Amino acid sequence: MRGVTIHEAGGPITVQDKEVRAAGPGEIRLRVGAAAVNPIDTLMWRTFAPAGPQSSLTPGMDAAGTVESIGPDVDRLSVGDAVMAAINARLPEGGAQAELVVVPACSVVPIPDGLAPTAASALPMNGLTALEGLRLLDLPPGATLAVTGGAGQLASYAIPLAKRQGLVVIADAKPEDAALVAGFGADHVVSRGGGFGADVRRLVPEGVDAVFDTAQLTRAALPAVRDGGGIAVVRGWDDGDDPERGVRVLPVRVTTALPNTDWLELISTEAAAGRLVPRIAGTYPPERAQEAYERMDSGGLRGRLVITF
Known part of the structure; x- marks a missing residue:
């Protein structure tokens, strides 16, 4: 499973194979189609300091894709659902910019009607x-x-x-x-x-x-x-x-708001109604993540860059 990977502050951004565990109670495993690059991601890149067992970091706090599997006690979502998710990249397992991620189900809602996954990935965070x-x-x-x-x-x-x-x-x-x-x-x-x-x-x-x-x-x-x-x-x-x-x-x-399902559903509703409009300034495969990060870091964009898998 490919994941965008940071090893040192300001160093090369690479793509590495990562192991992904099964979804546990109250969790889903998400097959990511798109993951937005936000200013917080470039900040993590510029300041990352390995600590303990976390010698590298997969960044990303926004993702959209499909539910690949669900853990026990999840009844609001089903396998195959098109969803968007808010993800805490500072947890040991890392963030959204990977092909598969495990996410608390409370941080996942259906993609707004009429919105492509690329656009939906720029909504949650x-x-x-x-x-x-x-x-x-x-x-x-x-x-x-x-x-x-x-x-x-x-x-x-x-x-x-x-x-x-x-x-x-x-x-x-x-x-x-x-x-x-x-x-x-x-x-x-x-x-x-x-x-x-x-x-x-x-x-x-x-x-x-x-x-x-x-x-x-x-x-x-x-x-x-x-x-x-x-x-x-x-x-x-x-x-x-x-x-x-x-x-x-x-x-x-x-991070305090990531588990707020009600807020994520409100965001979805407002986007479906056209009142929240995600703007996408470009898409990149994970192998070109460094280019996306440097472009985001330079500022001046009117929208988000998105890593697509």
């Missing part, structure tokens, strides 16, 4: 990240939310999910992406760049209730937030002190 960030911010209907990195994949899910919760959404974009971001459901689109806080304050003089910082602006996004507001961050905070003015920093850890 980013959709769960968006929902977890919104949960942490805990904003009531009518509250104002600013989203950085408005044209990115994560923001393209966070914006419509925020609108579903009744929030007023301001997002940033380059001029050429403004119509795209408005199409995600943003009520207002401001220019991307160093004037984000000032632009948001021109629309909401007292500051927004919260920022969902998908672009990792961290402190540069703080001027947009009102006193006592919140900022959800996807790659942690910087090494400095906590923000002033009572602004709460809320780190988004998607």
Whole structure:
């Protein structure tokens, strides 16, 4: 069974044969057709440090394919079902970028109607990240939310999910992406760049209730937030002190959301309705994974790259 394999930080990305155990209680074994490459995967590649018996790593947190076999106590899925899955790549068995993976059944749902596996593979992890960030911010209907990195994949899910919760959404974009971001459901689109806080304050003089910082602006996004507001961050905070003015920093850890079947079903429903639209920037066989990782690592993509088996 082929699997994309990392042996050292920033080193060559190879394909190796891997043994895959049988599905245990509450698990399914998934035959992967497509596995998305996300920024978290390139971060794992750049920072991987072998520890104990885990001398290599198969990355990937998103997969789509078919149920190959099921373990005891699984009655919601059947062999042959077309499904998508959210996978914790930091577990000893590794992640999604392999031909066969074992996944808790709670982290697996049917592929949305009308969606190809390649597209479906880019839904679970980013959709769960968006929902977890919104949960942490805990904003009531009518509250104002600013989203950085408005044209990115994560923001393209966070914006419509925020609108579903009744929030007023301001997002940033380059001029050429403004119509795209408005199409995600943003009520207002401001220019991307160093004037984000000032632009948001021109629309909401007292500051927004919260920022969902998908672009990792961290402190540069703080001027947009009102006193006592919140900022959800996807790659942690910087090494400095906590923000002033009572602004709460809320780190988004998607691993806590991976077993949330209800959220995965919501993501599937929203995608089937066309409100969440995965964008695929290219597909690669596993033997070209290094090329995919280098392209993702260079930034600027409007969508995800996908490893196909």
